[in-house]
Amino acid sequence: MTPETFKSEILPMKHKLFRFAGRLLQNIPEAEDVVQEVFIRLWDRRDALKQYRSVEAFAMTIAKNLCLDRLKSKRNRQDEFTEKHEQADSLTPYHHVEMKDSFQKVNQIIGILPEQQRMIIQLRDVEGYEYEEIEEITGMNQNAIRVNLSRARKQVRELMKKQYNYEFTKN
Amino acid sequence: MNSQKIDLLISKYELGDTTLDEERELKAFFAQEEIPAKYRIYREIFGFYDTAVQEEFPDPDFDNRFFDKLGVSTESKKGQLIPFNRRIVWQVAASLVLLVGLYFVFQFQKQPGNEIDDPKLAYAETKKALMMISGNLNTGMKELSSIKTFDEGVNELKNIKSFNEGLKTMEKISTFNRSTNFVKQ
Numbered sequence: 336m337t338p339e340t341f342k343s344e345i346l347p348m349k350h351k352l353f354r355f356a357g358r359l360l361q362n363i364p365e366a367e368d369v370v371q372e373v374f375i376r377l378w379d380r381r382d383a384l385k386q387y388r389s390v391e392a393f394a395m396t397i398a399k400n401l402c403l404d405r406l407k408s409k410r411n412r413q414d415e416f417t418e419k420h421e422q423a424d425s426l427t428p429y430h431h432v433e434m435k436d437s438f439q440k441v442n443q444i445i446g447i448l449p450e451q452q453r454m455i456i457q458l459r460d461v462e463g464y465e466y467e468e469i470e471e472i473t474g475m476n477q478n479a480i481r482v483n484l485s486r487a488r489k490q491v492r493e494l495m496k497k498q499y500n501y502e503f504t505k506n
Numbered sequence: 507m508n509s510q511k512i513d514l515l516i517s518k519y520e521l522g523d524t525t526l527d528e529e530r531e532l533k534a535f536f537a538q539e540e541i542p543a544k545y546r547i548y549r550e551i552f553g554f555y556d557t558a559v560q561e562e563f564p565d566p567d568f569d570n571r572f573f574d575k576l577g578v579s580t581e582s583k584k585g586q587l588i589p590f591n592r593r594i595v596w597q598v599a600a601s602l603v604l605l606v607g608l609y610f611v612f613q614f615q616k617q618p619g620n621e622i623d624d625p626k627l628a629y630a631e632t633k634k635a636l637m638m639i640s641g642n643l644n645t646g647m648k649e650l651s652s653i654k655t656f657d658e659g660v661n662e663l664k665n666i667k668s669f670n671e672g673l674k675t676m677e678k679i680s681t682f683n684r685s686t687n688f689v690k691q
Contacts, residue, residue: 338580342569349563357561367564374572441554461558463526481522488520495547 336381345377345384348391351462352398358457359402361446369401395472399454406450444494445487452487455480460488507535509542516548 336345349370356366373394377384387393445456454473458464466477473480515532518524524532536545536552565571573580 338573338578342573342580346569346572349568350561353563354558354561363564370563371568371572371575375576378576437550438554438557441551442558445554460529460555463529463559465526485520485522488522491551492520492547495551499547 336384341378341381345381345390345394346374348394349374351391352394354461355395355454355457356398356402358445358453358461359399359450360405365405369398369405372401373397389468389471392468392471395458396474399472403450440498441491441495444491444498447494448487448490451475452483452490455484456487456491459484507531512545 352370352373353366356369357363360366360369376397377390377394384390384393445453448456451473455469455475458469458472459466464472466480469475469480470477475483512532512535515524515528519529519532532548533552533556535541536549537556541549
């Protein structure tokens, strides 16, 4: 594969990869790093890319692995208690005030979902992937995907309701 | 879409049972201006998904930076890969230049200002041109004088005839051989 083909066919995936990595890592510079790392790996295999049925699914899988590795090493560095504490804390009244518009509201709510749910919400509800593609990227079976997706969707709705009730009582 | 159908789709959606098409239907429904207040949460959620998918990679110059980092020049590789195309480009360019050139020469000749009205002057100009051609022709003719030498060479070849005659004479030697054999016997 020539640099031109790589540029015109592979690099345009940067937006989708960035959104995916951003959703998982909840950190923009880190997500950018992951996207670059994905492309370096694809570039190293540029002549073998034709063998893949879907280069995009392959790229997304690499991104997923890189993100999960980063999250794991971050978890190892951090005391697990503090992280859970932080997560539970992120919807305290103080944070509620910080939420400016509805976009950021939903964004934060999805941000506190467990990794797998975040990943699946991103792939299905944001990017609109078919279940077969999500299976390929996540390595999960369709049933587990649907269960996680269902939990995530209900959780988002519940947290949004809580948020509204809070705003209602505040005013 | 009536609210009953929406409620049904929402519960299907929350069970993870909707198809992509049904999910697109939901997004389209909640993107409308006027929707019942009871759906405001869903409006925000689906509105979020619609907006989130448009988010772009922050660095607009990423592609160039990426190749710089790899030390790969997208320009030089181009030359290595399409010398054939480049040759065609040159050929087309050369043909165009030639065509444009011919067009201008043609136009220039057609212009009335280049015609010579005075017959004497025209005669003189024509004569000059013809003299030039004949002069060049003569120079060429001089070179042809060497052909005479070639002719002389051909004449020299006439002597081969004498050689032939000599050979014929030599045939007599064979007769001599036969006679010596006869003597031996």
